[in-house]
Amino acid sequence: MTRQFKWDSGIGLLGLLLLFVGSYIGLFVAPSERYMGEVQRIMYVHVPCAWNAMLVYMLAFIFAIISLWTHRPKWDAATTAAAEVGIVLNSLLLVQGSIWARATWGVWWDWDVRLTTSLIMLLLFAGVLALRSFVHDASRRATWTAIATIVAFVDVPLVYFCVRWWRSLHQVQSTPDTVAPMMVVPLRINAFAILFIAIWMMTQRARLELDRRRQDQVSEPERLAPIGGSNNA
Amino acid sequence: MNLIGQALTVVRKDLLLEWRGKGRLISVLMFGVVTLLLFSFAVGPDSTLLRAAAGGFLVLALLLSSTLGLSESFRVEQEQRAIEGLLLLPVDPIALYYGKTLSNTLFLMLLAPVLTPVALILYSVQLDLKGLAVLLGLWTLAAAGLSAPGTLYAAMTSRLQSQDVLLPLLLFPLVIPVLMGAVKSITLILTGDPMSQVGSWAALLASFAIIYWSLCGLLFPHAIEEGI
Amino acid sequence: MSIRATDSATLAIQTRGLGKRFGRQWALAHCDLQVRPGEVLLLAGANGSGKTTLLRLIAGLYKPTQGSMTIYGMDPDQEKLACRRTLTLVGHDNYLYSQLTALEMLQVWTRLRGAELEKAQAIELLREVDLHDRRDYPVGGFSAGMRKRLTLLRTRLEEPRLVLLDEPFSALDAAGQNLIEDWIEGYRSAGKTVVLASHNLPRSSRLCDRAFLLQEGQILWQGTGEAILDQVGTTV
Numbered sequence: 001m002t003r004q005f006k007w008d009s010g011i012g013l014l015g016l017l018l019l020f021v022g023s024y025i026g027l028f029v030a031p032s033e034r035y036m037g038e039v040q041r042i043m044y045v046h047v048p049c050a051w052n053a054m055l056v057y058m059l060a061f062i063f064a065i066i067s068l069w070t071h072r073p074k075w076d077a078a079t080t081a082a083a084e085v086g087i088v089l090n091s092l093l094l095v096q097g098s099i100w101a102r103a104t105w106g107v108w109w110d111w112d113v114r115l116t117t118s119l120i121m122l123l124l125f126a127g128v129l130a131l132r133s134f135v136h137d138a139s140r141r142a143t144w145t146a147i148a149t150i151v152a153f154v155d156v157p158l159v160y161f162c163v164r165w166w167r168s169l170h171q172v173q174s175t176p177d178t179v180a181p182m183m184v185v186p187l188r189i190n191a192f193a194i195l196f197i198a199i200w201m202m203t204q205r206a207r208l209e210l211d212r213r214r215q216d217q218v219s220e221p222e223r224l225a226p227i228g229g230s231n232n233a
Numbered sequence: 234m235n236l237i238g239q240a241l242t243v244v245r246k247d248l249l250l251e252w253r254g255k256g257r258l259i260s261v262l263m264f265g266v267v268t269l270l271l272f273s274f275a276v277g278p279d280s281t282l283l284r285a286a287a288g289g290f291l292v293l294a295l296l297l298s299s300t301l302g303l304s305e306s307f308r309v310e311q312e313q314r315a316i317e318g319l320l321l322l323p324v325d326p327i328a329l330y331y332g333k334t335l336s337n338t339l340f341l342m343l344l345a346p347v348l349t350p351v352a353l354i355l356y357s358v359q360l361d362l363k364g365l366a367v368l369l370g371l372w373t374l375a376a377a378g379l380s381a382p383g384t385l386y387a388a389m390t391s392r393l394q395s396q397d398v399l400l401p402l403l404l405f406p407l408v409i410p411v412l413m414g415a416v417k418s419i420t421l422i423l424t425g426d427p428m429s430q431v432g433s434w435a436a437l438l439a440s441f442a443i444i445y446w447s448l449c450g451l452l453f454p455h456a457i458e459e460g461i
Numbered sequence: 462m463s464i465r466a467t468d469s470a471t472l473a474i475q476t477r478g479l480g481k482r483f484g485r486q487w488a489l490a491h492c493d494l495q496v497r498p499g500e501v502l503l504l505a506g507a508n509g510s511g512k513t514t515l516l517r518l519i520a521g522l523y524k525p526t527q528g529s530m531t532i533y534g535m536d537p538d539q540e541k542l543a544c545r546r547t548l549t550l551v552g553h554d555n556y557l558y559s560q561l562t563a564l565e566m567l568q569v570w571t572r573l574r575g576a577e578l579e580k581a582q583a584i585e586l587l588r589e590v591d592l593h594d595r596r597d598y599p600v601g602g603f604s605a606g607m608r609k610r611l612t613l614l615r616t617r618l619e620e621p622r623l624v625l626l627d628e629p630f631s632a633l634d635a636a637g638q639n640l641i642e643d644w645i646e647g648y649r650s651a652g653k654t655v656v657l658a659s660h661n662l663p664r665s666s667r668l669c670d671r672a673f674l675l676q677e678g679q680i681l682w683q684g685t686g687e688a689i690l691d692q693v694g695t696t697v
Contacts (some may be wrong), residue, residue: 078300123406130402135485139524140459144389147452148402148403150380155407158441162410165437166417191384218485220527227674227682227692242572246558253560253599309558313608318556321520322573323545442562460522 008203015196022189030182035088039103046096048122048191050114052198053089056082057125058204064149067142073213074206075116077144079149080132081205083125091121116163117156124152124159138213237329243332244339249338250309257305259344265298265348268332273355276383280357287356288420294348295341295375296412300401302340303383306333307391316391316461325376330453334384334446341376358423367431368422374438375415382407389456414438473498473533473623473654474519480527480678481514484540487677488514489666492528496656498622499504503665504658505689508674513552515647515679516625518657520550533622548623549616555608557599557617563592563611566600571618578618590640605632613641616648622646626657630664642668666690 026044033040060082060208067075097118101110109115128148239363252260272290276282319329353360358373360368386403390396416433472495479492480492489511496502504512517523521537521544530537537544540649556564564583571578587593590610606638609632612641616624624645630638638661648655665686667670672689674682682692 041376054642068452114369120406127403127406129387131399134390134399137459138484143455143458145387147385147456150452151385151407151445151448154444158410158444162413162437164431166413188264218482218487220480220482220489221491221677221679223491223679224679224681237467238575239573242569246561246569249565252559290503309560314554314559316556317522317552317554318612319571319573320522321545321550321556322570323542323575325542388473392613459524 001181002099008200011196015193015198015200018189018193018196022186022193025182025189026186030186031180033183034169036171039100042096042100044186044190045194046193047187049089049093051098051191052194053086053093053118053121054085055195056198056202057121057156060086060125060149061153062144067139068146068150071139071209072178073138077200077206077209077213079142079145080129080209083128083149085171085201087125087129088120088201090118090125091197093118094122099179111163111167111195113160113164113167116167119159120159120163121156123148124155124174128152138216158207169225179207184222225227236325236331239324239328240332240335241331243427245304245338245409246378247333247336248339251336254309256339261298261301261305262344264301265294265344267349268294268297269348269352269355278447283312283356283425284358285420287352287358288418288423289357289416291348291352292375292412292415292419294352294414295344296379296405296408297370298348299341299376299383300404301378302389302400303337303380303387303404304396304400306340306384307363311391318458320457326454327450330384330450331458332379333356334449337380337384338377340372341379342373343371345354345376360423364422368419371394371415371418371422371431371435371438374435374442375411377415377442378411378438378445379408381402381442381449385453385456387461391461410441411438418424425461465650469475471498471501472496472531472533474530474568474656476519476530478528479515479518479525479530481518482521482526485525487678489518490527491679494530494655494673494680498654499649499652501645501655501669502657503669503686503689504656504671504675505660505662505665505672505693510650510675511676511678513627514550515675516550516627516656516658519623520548520625521545522550534599547621548625549621550627551613551615551629552627557600557608557610557612560599561602562599563587564596566611567614567618570615574618579590586617587611589617590637601626606634606637609633610637610640613644616644622653623654624653626655626659629657629660630661638664661688663695 023044030041032038041190043075060079063075063079063082068077094115097115098108101112102108116127128145132145135144172211269290272286272293273283276286307316320326349365349372352358383404386400390399390403394398414434414437418431418438421431421434474496475493476492476494479494480490492515503656504515506512514523514660519527519532521541530542532548532553535544535547560578561569564580564587567583568578576681584593587596588615595603595607600611603611613629614647616626629641633641642664645657647653657669666689667686669686672684672686673680674689674692684692
C-alpha cells in the first residue's frame with residue numbers, strides 16, 4: 001500500500017523546521033541573560049515543553065470526558081495518545097528542569113513548586129497507562145482509561161497549590177522577569193514548534209491505537225444453518 | 234428505598250463483616266504499628282528528630298495501611314462474587330459506592346485510636362486533650378480523602394492480577410495533597426502552631442475530600458457498567 | 462406454537478441480532494429470541510456454546526457488542542434499575558459473604574431491594590431449602606450444595622417476573638433438584654418467565670415449554686422439550 005502524504009506529517013515537518021529556526025535564534029541570536037548567563041538558553045525549550053505538556057494533558061482530560069460520554073473507540077485512542085505524548089513532554093520537562101537546577105542552584109533536584117508538581121504529574125499519568133495495560137477487554141479498557149485520566153487531571157491543580165503552600169516556609173525562587181524582545185521570539189517559535197510536533201505524535205499514536213483495535217475487531221461469524229431444517233418451534 | 238437507605242445497608246453489612254473478621258482489622262493495625270516502629274529505626278534514637286518527624290510518620294503509617302484495608306474490603310466482595318450479587322439487585326451504583334466509601338472511611342478512622350498513642354509514646358511527644366481532638370478531626374478528613382479515590386480504584390483493580398502493585402501505584406501520587414495536608418497539620422498540632430496554620434491545611438484536606446467524594450461518585454457507575 | 466406477536470411490550474424478552482464479542486472471540490452471535498411471559502425456556506448446548514453469555518446479557522451484566530433487546534418492553538440501557546427489579550439471575554457464583562449467617566444474607570438482599578424481611582418469614586424461607594437449623598451459622602462453613610440452596614432463595618424473596626437460572630441443578634442432591642423443579646413449576650403457574658441453562662437434560666427438558674440448542678454462540682435448533690432429547694442424542 002502506498003502511503004499518502006498526510007496532513008499531520010506536514011505539521012510534524014513544519015514543527016521540526018520551526019524548532020530548528022527557534023532554537024537557532026535562541027542559541028545564537030538572542031542575547032545571553034544578565035545573571036544566569038548562557039545556561040538560561042535552555043529556557044527556549046524548557047518553557048515551551050512546559051506549556052505544551054499542560055496543554056496536552058488538558059486535551060487528554062477533554063478527550064477522556066468525550067470518550068466516557070460517547071464510548072467511541074476514536075476518543076479512547078485520542079485520550080491514550082494525549083496521555084502518552086503528555087508523559088513524553090513531561091519527562092523532557094523534568095530532565096531540563098534538573099539541568100536548570102544544577103546550573104542555577106548547584107543541585108540536580110530542587111523542591112521547586114513547578115519541578116515537584118511536574119514530577120507528581122508524571123507519576124499520576126504513568127499510573128493511568130499502567131492501569132490501562134492491565135485491562136484486556138477493549139471497551140472496559142476505554143472506560144477505565146477515561147476515568148483514571150479524569151481523576152488524575154483533577155488532581156493537578158490541587159497538587160500545585162499544595163506544593164506551593166508546602167514550600168512557602170522556604171524562600172520562593174524567582175524567575176527572570178526582565179525579558180528582551182529577542183528572547184520572546186525564539187520562545188514563541190519553539191512553543192508552536194513543539195505544539196506541532198506534539199500534534200503530529202498524537203495523531204500517529206492515535207492511529208496506531210485504532211489500527212491495533214481494528215485487528216481485534218473480528219467481524220461477527222456467518223450465520224450457521226439451523227439443524228434439521230425442522231424449525232418447528 | 235432511597236439512596237441513603239441502600240448506602241447505609243451496605244455500610245451496616247461491611248461493619249458486620251469487619252466485626253466478624255476482626256482478624257483483618259487487627260492485622261492492618263499491627264501493620265501500622267510495625268511501620269511506626271520501623272520509621273523510628275530509619276531516623277535513629279534522636280528524640281528531637283523523631284519528635285519533629287512524628288506527624289509525618291503517623292500519616293505515612295495511615296497511608297500504607299490504607300491500601301491494605303482498601304484491597305481487603307473488595308477481596309471479601311470478590312471471594313464468592315458477592316459484589317455481583319449486589320449489582321444484580323436494583324441497587325443504585327451510587328449508593329453502593331458511597332456505602333463502600335463510608336465504610337472504608339470508618340475503617341481508616343478506627344486506626345487512629347491505636348496508631349496515635351503508639352506514635353506519641355514511641356516518638357515521646359506530648360499532646361493535650363484539645364490537641365488530641367483536633368488531631369482526630371484531621372485524621373477523619375484525611376481518611377475521607379483517602380477513601381474516595383481509594384474505593385474507586387480498589388473496586389476497579391479488585392479483579393486484576395496485580396492489584397497489590399497497581400492500587401498503590403494509582404493511589405499514592407493521587408493522594409499527595411492529602412499526605413501533605415495531613416503531615417503538615419498534624420505536625421503543627423504535635424510541635425506547636427505559632428502562626429495558626431492548621432485551619433488552612435484542614436481546609437485543603439476538606440476540599441480534597443469534597444472534590445473526590447463528588448467526582449468519584451459520578452464516575453463509579455461508569456466503572457462498573459460491565460460488572461467488576 | 463409459533464410466535465407471531467412481535468410487539469415487544471407483550472414479550473418478556475425480545476432480542477434482535479444480539480451478539481457479544483470478547484477480544485477476538487464471538488461468544489454469542491445472531492441471537493433472535495422471543496419469549497412470552499409465563500414461558501419456561503431451556504438453553505442447552507456444550508460448554509462454551511454461549512448459554513451463560515446470553516443469560517448475563519439478559520441480566521444486564523454484559524453490554525452487547527451488537528444488536529438490542531427489550532425486557533418486558535423496557536430497554537435495559539435506559540431503565541437499568543427497573544429491569545433489575547423485574548429479573549433475577551442465579552449464576553455459577555454464590556454471591557455470599559463467608560462471615561455472614563444465612564439469615565443475615567437474606568436480610569441484606571431484601572433490604573437492598575427496598576423491603577424488610579421479618580425473621581419469621583426468613584425462617585420459613587430457610588425451612589423450604591432445609592437450612593432453618595443452620596440459620597445462625599456463618600455461610601463460610603456451608604457445603605457447596607447448601608450454599609447453592611441459599612443463593613437460589615434469591616429467586617423466592619425477590620419476587621421477580623423473570624427468573625434466569627444458570628445450571629440450577631449443579632451441586633444439588635436429588636431432593637434439592639426436585640425442590641428446584643417444583644419451584645419452576647410454581648413460577649410457571651404464577652405466570653412468571655423462566656430461562657434456564659442446564660446440562661441436566663432429562664430433568665430440565667420435561668420442565669420446559671421450549672428448548673433451544675446453542676452451538677458456537679448461535680441458536681441452531683429450537684423445539685419442544687421432548688424433541689431436544691432426540692436432537693441432542695443425534696448431534697452433540
